[in-house]
Amino acid sequence: MTERPDPATSPEAGSAPEVQATAEVLAGLVSAAADGDEFAWAELVRRYTPLVLSVIRSHRLNRTDAADVHQTVWLRLVEHLGRVREPAALATWLATTTRRECYRLVRVGRRTQPFDPLDDVEASIGALLPPDLTAPDENLLRAERRQALRDGFGQLPARCRELLSLLVADPPTSYREIAERLGMPIGSIGPSQARCLRKLRNSPALAAFVGASSDAEGSGGDRDGAVAAGR
Amino acid sequence: MGQWPPADDDALLRELGEALRDPGPPPEEFLAAGYAAFSWRTVDAELALAELTFDSACDPEPAGMTRSAGSARALAFHAGPVVVAIEVTGTGIVGQISPARSGRVLVRTPRGPYEEVPVDAVGFFSLGPPPSGPVQLHARTSDYAVATSWVSLR
Structure with missing residues (x-):
């Protein structure tokens, strides 16, 4: 066999x-x-x-x-x-x-196509994962947050998605390689990362989440204000 | 629980990486295809399973194997002493069952029967180009009846 x-x-x-x-x-x-x-x-x-x-x-x-x-x-x-x-x-x-x-x-060799990080970020960093056997409640909260992150990520400009997917790749991509692939100076990777993450926090998918969770913690005003100001 | 999403960029980046590696719930059509596979459990329960034992697309060539053309893809299925050997080219499938017996060969897809042809007295048969996606061959003779493992032929 x-x-x-x-x-x-x-x-x-x-x-x-x-x-x-x-x-x-x-x-x-x-x-x-x-x-x-x-x-x-x-x-x-x-x-x-x-x-x-x-x-x-x-x-x-x-x-x-x-x-x-x-x-x-x-x-x-x-x-x-x-x-x-x-x-x-x-x-x-x-x-x-x-x-x-x-x-x-x-x-x-039929119908296969080269992978494009812009179209297919999930596939590019997908990995062999064992079945998930953690507690259901914890799973649910984590699943919601992860879905929100994926949704927010999907709402980012293509350039940000490309940069962030390289930054979170496993194994990690070196700054030199990122600079080469994106045609940007190494020195601007850090500031671009910060800018893209700010956009991610302020994306509609995560902004809704921030409002809901901060209300529950009683500190909603500050966070909501910060989110609104960041837009 | 702490503030979420995390204010710290490194923590947010780490969570984003985890989120992107976790693809979320499987698409419904994939689950549906998995559920539907079960309907094949009893359909051909009387047929012996001929398991895929060789595929030139991904297995090393056994010594002494003869093939009609270098471009053909060769596959072999075994069920005890019964062998179903086929060659797939752009123009169709030629195959042979052994022990050589006349009979019928049927190509099935998960949606149902696709093509059925006679097998001659020395066990040869020929079929048109296979459909895309997994298929299964049924070979029935007076002496034996086998169903091959599901496999994509193109």
Whole structure:
């Protein structure tokens, strides 16, 4: 069999205690789905689609190829359900299968396009992330804030988005490389960063958030005033 | 909880990086495609699964393998003693099943049947160009019936 999981490159290598705590639940879902339980299958799809997508993003496929890989991976899991009983093995199997299918499409070379940091910032810095298993409340607040940051980022001028995406890239981009890629003097990167972050704080997506959270903390007037003045 | 967004530029930049690396909830159409895959669980339960064992697009060429043309993409699927071997070019697919038997080969997409052709007495068959996206071949003979793994052929 060519689809053997590779533990060394598994996203769960050195798995956290939370992963083990949910192992039983996942084993239950997998065996229920293998027995034909549609709800268990839907739950597996909801839990692991982010993992599959994170692997796809790291290969920088276009949306059509991404959709094809994603569909192929879930069709393959349907074929393999009866053989995947251990949840840790499931995550590894999904990541490995996704990686192989991405590689296949890249090699077949159809419809792939060069990546453009202006269009596709998410893809440019996407990384292989394990499934998120933190507490739901904390998740919700963090998810809201992250969505607000992404929305605010999307409202920035292209030049700011380009600069900030280079500044937050992992691994980090050097100032020299940023200066070269953006055709700007190294000395102006710092001031440009400060200006772009100010615009981000003042973007409609974050301004709404600032108003709501500062009211709750009883210091709304100052912040709102500062935000308004900054525009 | 502290002030948010953070007044400190480094902290804001760090949170922005985390936000951009976290792509948010998956698009609904991706989830829908995942849910829909389950409907294939029982459709062809009587067919043995022929697993993809070789794809010239991404696997090293096995020694002694013969191919008709350098530009063709070759794939092989195995289900026990049954082998489905195909070559994909711009003009279509040619393939052979072994042990050699006459029968039928069907190309399926996740939306349904796409093309069906006869298999001759020595196991050869030929198909038109495949659709884009994952497909699966069904090969049925008097002696065996197999379904290949899903794979994108172009």
